[in-house]
Structure formats: C-alpha cells, structure tokens
Amino acid sequence: MQNADIARTLNRLANLLDIEGANAFRVRAYRSAAQTIESHPHALQDMVARDEPLTELSGIGRDLAEKITELINTDHLTVLEDVEKRLPPGLLQLMRVSQLGPKRVRQLHETLGIDSLESLKKAAREGRIRALEGFGEKTEAGILKEAERLEDTPPRTRLDEAHRAAADLIAWLEHAKSAQRISAAGSLRRGRDTVGDLDILVSSDDGPAIMAHLMDYPEIAEIVSHGETKSTVYLHSGLQVDVRVVADKSFGAALYYFTGSQAHNIATRKMATDRGLRINEYGIYKGKKQLAGRTEEDVLSRIDLPWIPPELRENRGEIDAAREGTLPELITLEDIRGDLHMHTTASDGKASLEDMVHAAKSRGYRYIAITDHSKRLAMANGLDARRLREQMAEIDALNERLKNFTVLKGNEVDILEDGTLDLPDDVLRELDVCVFSIHSKFNLSREKQTNRILRAMDNPHVNILAHPTGRIINGREGYEVDIEAVLRGARARGVFLEINAQPARLDLADHWARMARDIGVALAINTDAHTPEQLGHMVLGVTQARRGWLEKKDVLNTRTVTQLRKLMTR
Template sequence: MQNADIARTLNRLANMLDIEGANAFRVRAYRSAAQTIESHPRALQEMVALDEPLTELAGIGQDLAKKITELINTGRLTVLEEAEKRLPPGLLQLMRVSQLGPRRVRQLHEALGIDNLEALKKAALEGRIRALEGFGEKTEAGILKEAERLDDAPPRTRLDEAHQAADDLIAWLEHARGAQRISAAGSLRRGRETVGDLDILVSSEDGPTIMTHLMDYPEIAEVVSHGKTKSTLRLHSGLQVDVRVVADESFGAALYYFTGSQAHNIATRKMATDRGLKINEYGIYKGRQRLAGRTEEEVLARIDLAWIPPELRENSGELEAALEGTLPELVTLDDIRGDLHMHTTASDGKAGLEDMVHAARRRGYRYIAITDHSQRLAMANGLDARRLREQMAEIDALNERLKNFTVLKGNEVDILEDGSLDLPDDVLKELDVCVFSVHSKFNLSREQQTARILRAMDNPHVNILAHPTGRIINGREGHEVDIEAVLRGAKERGIFLEINAQPARLDLADRWARMARDIGVMLAISTDAHATDQLGHMALGVTQARRGWLERKDVLNTRTVTQLRKLMRR
C-alpha cells in the first residue's frame, strides 16, 4: 500500500465524517494526517514492517497510528467501513463539485434525497436546488455546469501519484535478471499534470524472464493481459500499466515512440517520410535498412532534429524550434536558489520556523520566504498585524545568527471580495515579500474575479500572485478569471505570478506559464509547503515550468537574494 493510497483513504474518511457533521477537530486531524503522509519521503508500509513508530510523524497520535497500521496490514479501515454503512457512497462524488462543501452536500441529501451526481444534475435541471436556503438560481447553474463536467471527465491520476507508482515498479523491475535499461514513457515522462495510464519500457534480450518477474509484483490487483514482451496490469490504486520489453538496440526508438505525444509523433513521422525514411518503435529505417534506434538522440538526428526535451513534445512549436536551433534551455531544479511560499506552525504549517530553514538549507537553497496566512483564514490560524510583526521580529533575530542564508519576511495575504487586502498597508510595507491570493468567493463572474485581482495588484506592497486560478486537480475547477488580462496587468505593475508546486494545484497550468513567458512576466516556482518534506514538491513545479517553455531567466527564484530584493521593490 502506497502512501498516496493511505492518504486517499484518510481523506475519504474525513469527507464522510465532514458530511455527517462530525467534530471539526477530528475531521481536521484526518485531513492533516493525509497531507503529512502524502508528502512523507518514506513508505509507511516499510515503517510498519520494521515496527517503527508512526507517531514520530507530525500530527499522528496513538489512535491514528493504530488505524493506519490496520489499513496497511489488512487493506481495510473499520471506522471507514462503518461510515460507509451510514452514508450513501455517492455523496462523496458531490464533494468534487466546487460549489458544494460538506454542509451543502448534507443539506441536498436531507432536503432532496440527492446522493450522486446524476441525481444532482436532475435536480438542477428541474430547478429544485435554487429553492433551498443559501443556494439560488446562479449557484444552481454553476452546480449543473460543474456536475456535467465531472460526469464527462475520465479518471486520471495526479502526476505525483503516477511518479510514485512508476518509481516503485521500476525499482522492482531493476531486480529482474537480464534487465538493462528501464524508463517510464508516455504522459508521465512528458510531465503532464495528470496521467491516464503508465507506460514502462525495459530493454532486455529475455522478455519472458522479465515478464515472469513482473507477475510477482505485489501491487498487482489484476492482470489484464500477459505476453512474452508486453503485459497490461491494473494496480491496487486503480492505475493501469503497460510494460513492454524491447531489444536494447531499439530502446531509444521505443522510448521516443511511446513517450509521444501522438500529435508530436505524427509530425515527426511526416518529417521522416519527406526524407524517404520511416520511424517506428523499433528504429528509423531507409527501406529495410535500420539506421538508428539505440538512443533518442540518434533517431532524431536522422531527421535533422536536435534532442527535444520530453516536456515540450506536444507539437506546439518544438519541431520548428529544433529545426531552427532555437529550442529553449529549460529551467532545471539545480537553477532554483530558494522557495518563496511556505507556512509554519504560526498558521497552518506542521513545522516551526527554524525547522523550515534547516530543511531548505539541506536542499542547497540560499533563501526562503516565510508566508503564513493572514487573519481572514481563521481555520488556518491566520496572522493579524500584531502576530505578523512578532513573527517578523523573530525572523530578524534568526537572520542575525544565520550565515550565507536569508529568511525573507513574508505573508500570504487574502484578497477580499472588493480587491482590498486582508492586512493594513502599514504592516504590508514592512514585508520583504508579499504573496497575495484568492481563498474565498470563487463563484464571482469572470469579469468580477478579474477586476478583483487587478485591484489587488494596484496595492504597491504586493509582489507574487499565488495559485492564480485556484484550481484543485481532480477536485475543483479554478475560479473564472481572464488570465491573459491578469498577466498583462501584472506586466504593467511589476507583479509576478506563481507556479504553485503543490501536486494538487500545479497552478499556473503549462499553457498559462508559456503565455506569461511570452508577455514577459516572470514566475516564481514555489512549493506552498506546509511541512519540511513538502519542499520536495519543487521538482513538480519545475516540470510544470519546463512544460511552459520557461528558461532560468523566466523564473524569479533563480535570482540571488540581492537581485530578488531589488525585484520586490516595485
């Protein structure tokens, strides 16, 4: 059982208890534990096998540790099964509709008997939802639109969960006799934010031995098909995996072919045809003569192309850039000098100020910005002006002791409905970095939401717009906003936008990141970390930036702290 599976189960339990109206602290404990487990670098299954105490993890006490151990050892969670007997399982589908929280789901169920998406759509079409207290015609229309979108969307796996599944399977295959090179391909290798299924390639001269070893993988829930060189599996997480074995001389061609995208492959096949050649998963050919195939580089060189980073292979201009020699030198994780969005125990984080500093220094960073929530987010223990000034004094004292490292004083301040900010200017002007974001009133119209954000940008003390669309991957759509107008407004005002590296956000999306680059707005890649382990999400944010064609110069936190301070002074 993977950490992602445990976290998903705890979140499911939290949602069911929340719908029931259970104690808020109990619900929050499950959500907090799920967040901790999801980002924990070690597999909890391994910790349980070694009899290591789970109570060492932040926010996990004895009772919760027992429940997690039960889940790992038996695959079942008694308290969840009891909740599932009390509530229709379809109610959890309703929680995916962005306009519906636990209270509204409970209200819809009790008043109208709605217990799944289909019933929700029917009630909205019949105009029965608008009559309930706190809803109305506009909310009903939004609910219908979102329910129809969710009903049509095929299930996809988040990038971080797909990476974990692929890494574990590759580690298993590396022990197979005769395995040579192994790699993930497909949309995972291209870094798409969600993955439909996994493609794993293995080079070997002995396909049957590889496949026999594969069949012993303990995460297999179902064998869909099994052959000498290809097998299709379904894992316990529900993710489908295709594993293929190819000769090592064809590994590069197969990796290129199965990485895709389909549109990119079609375009390169046409380029090959125009040159009297043929590309397939076995190599590149002139007639029957095989010209190349061991590496991607030699395959592409035969059609006059430089190697193209997988993140760019979407047939969106990368082939033309490769022919012209103008491919971007994409930003890398090594280019990142610091992290500009994170939380501590002063608000809703799981680690103290100095713990976050030590974790950042271990990653080789030269600075971080501490950006706890502002006062409006009471559930997150947001800071008012007094507490923020106390934290700034603490940071000043810490900086006096630190060598070759700087802690920047910051805050994630809420944008209120009218575009004003949640803290007064006299405290905001004392910050080194002011991150500002939307955490409420997601249902404003596109025009209202855009105007709200642009008004917030007019404040001379703000710097970085965090998670600009507010989306949650596989959760809610982002709020309606004209991103191009926001980007142009940011360019005019000297504002930066964020690529939020939390795996459930990855916000901005890649297409908007590329638009930001084209308009000339620098982006900060930030983790929004709420625990030390979550600083590792930076890698996902860098992948998103690479998909947006971003180079080092396009990323704010590739600068030195001195350069950064100058950029923050608008």
C-alpha cells in the same frame, strides 16, 4: 500499501465526516495526517513492519497511529466503514463540484435526497436546487455545468502519484537479471500534470523472463493481458500499466515513440516520410534497413533534428524551434536558489520556522520566504497584524544567527471579495515578500473575479499572486478568471505570478506559464510547503515550468537574494 493509498483513505474519511457535520478539529486532524503521510519520504508500511512508532510523524497522535496501523495490517479502517454505512459514498462525488462544500452537500442530501452526480444533475435540470436557501438560479446553473463536465472527464492519476508508482515498479523490474535499460514513457515522461496510464519500457534479450518477473510484483491487482513482450496490468491504486520489452538496439526508438505525444509523433513521422524514411517503435528505417534506434538522439538526427526535451513534445512549435535552433534552454532544478511560499506552525504548517530553514538549507537553498496565512483563514490559524509582527521579529532574530542564508519576511494575505486585502497596509509594507491569493468566493463571474485580482494588484505592497486559478486537480475547476488580463495587469504593475508546485494544484497550468513568458511576466516556482518534506515538490513545479518553455531567466527564485529584494520593491 503505499503512502498515497493511506493518505487517500484518510482524506476520504475526512470528507465524509465533514459532510456528516463532525467536529471540525477531528476532520482537520485526518486531513493534516493525510498531508503529512503523502509527502513522507519513507513508506509507513515499512515503519509498521519494523515496529517504529508512527507518533514521531508530525500531527499523528496515538489514536491516529493505531488507525493507520489497522489500515496497513488489515486493509480495512473500521471508523471509515462505519461512516460509509451511515452516508452514501456517492456524496464524495459531489465534493468535486467547486460550488459545493461539505455543508452544501449535506443540505442537498438531507433536503432533496441527492446522493450522486446523476441525482444532482437531475435536480438541477428540474430547477429544484435554486429554491434552497443559499443557492439561487445562477448557482444551480453552475452546478449543472460542472457536474456534466465531471461525468465526462473521469479523474486521472496525479503526476506525483504516477511518479511514485513508476519508480516502485522500475525498482522491481531492475532486479530482473536480463533487464538492461528501463524507463517510463508516455505522459508521465512528458511531465503532464495528470496521467491516464503508465507506459514502462524495458530493453532485454529475454522478454519472457521480464514478463515472468513482472507477474510477481505485489502491487498488481489485476492482470489484463500477459504476453512474452507486452503485458497490461492494474495496480491496487487503480492505475493501468503497460510494460513492453524491446531489443536494446531499438530502445531509443521505442522510448521516443511511446513518449509521444501523438501529435508530435505524427509531425516527425511526416518529416521522415518526406526524406524517404520510416519511423516506428523499432527504429528509423530506409526500406528494411534500420538506420538508427538505440538512442532518441540517433533517431532524431536522421531527420535533421536535435534532441527535444520530452516536456516540449506536444506539437506546440517545438519542431520548428528545433529546426531553427531556437529551442529554449529549459530551467532545471539546480537553477532554483530558494522557495518563496511556505507555512509553519504559526498558521497551518506542521513544522517550526527553524525546521523549515534547516530543510531548505539541506537542499542547498540560499533563502526562503515564510508566508503563513493571514487572519481571514481562521481554520488555518491565520495571523493578524500583531502576530505577524511578532513573527517578523522572530525572523529578524534568526537572521542574525544565520550565515549565508536569509529568511525573508512574508505572508500569504487573502484577497477579499472586493479586491482589498486581509491585512492593513502599515504591516504589509514591512514585509520582504507579500504573496496574495484567493481562498473564498470562487463563484464570482469571470469579470468580477478578474477585477478582484487586478484591484488587489493595485496595492503597492503585494508581489506574487499565488495559485492564480485556484484549481484543485481531480477536485475542482479553477474559478472563472481572464488569466491573460491578469498577466497583462501584472506586467503593467510590476507584479509576478506563481507556479504552485503542490501536486494537487500545479497552478499555473503549462500553457498559462508559456503565455506569461511571452508577455514578459516572471514566475516564482513555489512549493506552498506545509512540511519540510513538501519542499521536495519543487521538482514538480520545475517540470511544469519546463512544459511552459521557461528558462532560468523567466523564474524569480533563480535570482540571488539581493536581486530578488530589488524586484520585490515596487
């Protein structure tokens, strides 16, 4: 059982308990544990096998440790099964509708008997939802629209989960004696924020041996097809995986072909045809003669193109840029000097200020900003002005002891419905970095939500708009907002936006990140970390930035702390 499977189970339990109206602190404990486990660098099933105490993990007490151990050892969780007997599992589908929190789901179930997306749509079409307290005609229309969208677009696997699944499978395949080169391809290699299925390529001169070794992989739940050079399987997580074996002389061509995207491949195949050549997964050919195929560079050079980073292969202008020699020099993880959005135990984080500093220093960073929540988020133990000033004094004292490292004083302050901020200006002006964000009133109209953000930007003390669209991948759509207007407003006011690297967010989306670059708004790539391990999500944020064509100069936290301080002073 993978950590992601354990986290998914605990989140399922938390959501069902939340719908049932269980104690809020109990629900929060399960969610907190899921978050800790999801980002933990070591497999909990291995810890249990070695009899290591799970209680050493942040936020996991004896009772939770016993439940996790039960889940790992038996593949069952009694407390979850008990809740599932009391509540229809279809209620969890309703939680994916952004207008519906646990209280509203419970209200819909108890008053109208709604227990699935289908019954939700039926009730909305019949006009029965608008009559309930707290809903109305406009909310009902929004619920129907999103319920229809969710049914048409089944959840895809998040990028971080796909990476872990691919890494584990590749590690398994590397033990096959005849394996030469192995790589993931497809949308995972292109870095898309979600993945439909996994494509894994292996170069070998013994396909049957590779396939036999694959069939022993313990994570396989179902074998769809099994051949000498290609097999399709489903993992226990539900992810489909296609594994292909090619000769090593064709590995580069196969990697290029199966990385895609389809639109990119069609464009380059036409370029080959125009030159009297043919590209397929085995190589680039003139007639029956293979001209190249061992590496992607060899294949592309035959059609007069340089190597194009996989993240750009979406047929969004990268081929013309490659021909003209104007491909961007994409940002890399090594360019990042710090992280400007994270939480500690002062609000809803799981580690102390000093623990987060130590974790950041171990990554080679030169600075971080501590940005705990403001007071409006009571469930996150948000800080009021007094507690924030106490934290600032603690940071000042810590900075006096640190060498070659700076902790910036920050806060993630809530934007209220009218665009004002959750903390007074006299405390906000004392911050080094002010991250500001929306955590409520997601259902405002596009115009009101946009004006809400622009009004917040008018405050001279704010710097970085966090998770700008509010989306949760496989959870909720972002709120209605005119991102182009927000970007142009940010440019005019000297404000910046964030690429939030939390794998459930990856917000901004890649196309908005590219628009930000074109408009001239620098972005901060932040992890929004709540544990030291989550600082590692930076790699996902950098991938998102690369898909948005961002270079080092386009990203705030590639600057020195001195340069950054100047940019934060409006």
